[in-house]
Structure formats: C-alpha cells, structure tokens
Amino acid sequence: EAEVAQSPRYKITEKSQAVAFWCDPISGHATLYWYRQILGQGPELLVQFQDESVVDDSQLPKDRFSAERLKGVDSTLKIQPAELGDSAMYLCASSFGTAGTEAFFGQGTRLTVV
Amino acid sequence: DAKTTQPPSMDCAEGRAANLPCNHSTISGNEYVYWYRQIHSQGPQYIIHGLKNNETNEMASLIITEDRKSSTLILPHATLRDTAVYYCSRQSNAGKSTFGDGTTLTVKP
Numbered sequence: 001e002a003e004v005a006q007s008p009r010y011k012i013t014e015k016s017q018a019v020a021f022w023c024d025p026i027s028g029h030a031t032l033y034w035y036r037q038i039l040g041q042g043p044e045l046l047v048q049f050q051d052e053s054v055v056d057d058s059q060l061p062k063d064r065f066s067a068e069r070l071k072g073v074d075s076t077l078k079i080q081p082a083e084l085g086d087s088a089m090y091l092c093a094s095s096f097g098t099a100g101t102e103a104f105f106g107q108g109t110r111l112t113v114v
Numbered sequence: 115d116a117k118t119t120q121p122p123s124m125d126c127a128e129g130r131a132a133n134l135p136c137n138h139s140t141i142s143g144n145e146y147v148y149w150y151r152q153i154h155s156q157g158p159q160y161i162i163h164g165l166k167n168n169e170t171n172e173m174a175s176l177i178i179t180e181d182r183k184s185s186t187l188i189l190p191h192a193t194l195r196d197t198a199v200y201y202c203s204r205q206s207n208a209g210k211s212t213f214g215d216g217t218t219l220t221v222k223p
Binding site for chain 1: 155157159160163208209213214215
C-alpha cells in the first residue's frame with residue numbers, strides 16, 4: 001500500500017540551529033500539506049502546495065520557516081533558527097485533489113528543540 | 115472561531131457503539147466534515163467524510179445534522195484497537211483542513 005514517507009522520524013536540535021524535514025508524497029498526488037501538531041492539540045496547517053505552487057501559507061511563520069516543492073513531487077520544510085517553541089510533531093500529508101478527497105498522512109517528524 | 119469543538123475524552127465498552135460528537139457551528143456551506151483518528155506517535159488516519167448527507171463505510175458512519183452545525187461519528191462495534199484520539203475537521207474547497215483538539219476514546223473490556 002502506498003504511503004507518505006517522512007524523514008527523519010525524530011530530531012533533536014539546539015535552539016538557533018537550522019533543521020530540515022523531508023516528505024515524499026504518494027505518487028500522483030498533486031496536493032501536499034505540512035502540518036504542525038503541538039502535544040495535546042490537533043494538527044495546524046502550515047503550508048499547502050498544489051504541484052510546485054504554494055496555495056496557502058498564511059499560518060507559516062515566514063521569518064524562520066520556509067517550504068519548497070521544486071519539482072512538484074517531494075518537499076522540504078526548513079526552520080532557521082529553531083526556537084524552543086518549535087518543539088512539536090511535523091506532519092506531511094498528500095491527496096489526489098482538494099475538497100472532498102482523502103488526505104493521507106505520513107508518520108511525522110518529532111522535533112525537540114533544546 | 116473556525117475550529118471544531120469536541121469533548122476531550124470518552125469511554126466505551128467493547129462491542130458497544132461509540133458515538134463521538136463534534137460541533138462545527140460556523141461551518142460554511144461548501145466545507146466538508148472529515149474525521150480522522152490518531153494512535154500515539156503515528157500520523158492521523160482518515161476515517162470518513164461528508165458534506166450534507168449521512169455517510170457509511172466499512173469503518174464507521176457519519177451523521178450530519180440538517181443545519182450542518184454538528185456531526186456524530188459512529189463506530190458500530192468498538193474494539194480495544196479503536197482506542198485512539200479522534201479528530202473532527204472542516205475542509206474548505208481549497209482543501210485546507212481546520213482540526214479541533216480531538217476526543218480521546220478509550221474502549222474498555
């Protein structure tokens with residue numbers, strides 16, 4: 001069964017350092033999402049791509065976060081510099097379309113900033 | 115507020131139906147209602163979604179009120195493996211999902 005792949009699964013970094021997460025969506029899925037999930041809360045959308053274009057990044061803290069999906073396939077989310085409050089699970093999801101279609105989530109990357 | 119509202123926790127006896135409520139009183143007419151569940155340390159797993167009509171699949175049933183301000187996810191015969199956090203979300207036409215803080219369902223033997 002096809003899956004959304006994310007790496008690394010776990011990352012510990014010191015504050016002020018740079019960190020990057022990678023996501024490979026299910027083949028053929030044009031829509032890719034990055035979510036942040038703080039412990040005890042639901043996922044919060046950071047950025048949505050349609051192919052290589054950003055559709056929604058209204059909740060992305062652009063002073064320190066960046067995301068790209070250069071060839072419309074895999075994607076990278078970067079944080080520079082990391083802050084203590086960035087400790088969370090970072091989830092990638094993909095879907096074939098948008099409204100009314102199922103989103104498939106990866107296992108996530110658990111980030112701890114120390 | 116565009117968030118959905120769910121009770122923080124619920125218990126259910128094994129073999130009985132689990133009914134999980136969600137309030138989405140400010141939902142727009144073209145927004146879908148989605149349900150996902152999440153087992154510790156894994157990504158959310160899709161369960162079911164609907165727009166206006168009630169829906170059923172092999173996992174669950176979704177009941178949406180006529181005014182669309184609330185919905186209920188029904189797991190007809192809960193098993194111990196259904197213990198998880200269940201998230202209700204609303205999804206816009208553009209695909210953006212807004213999640214609530216979830217309900218922790220504990221199925222007890």
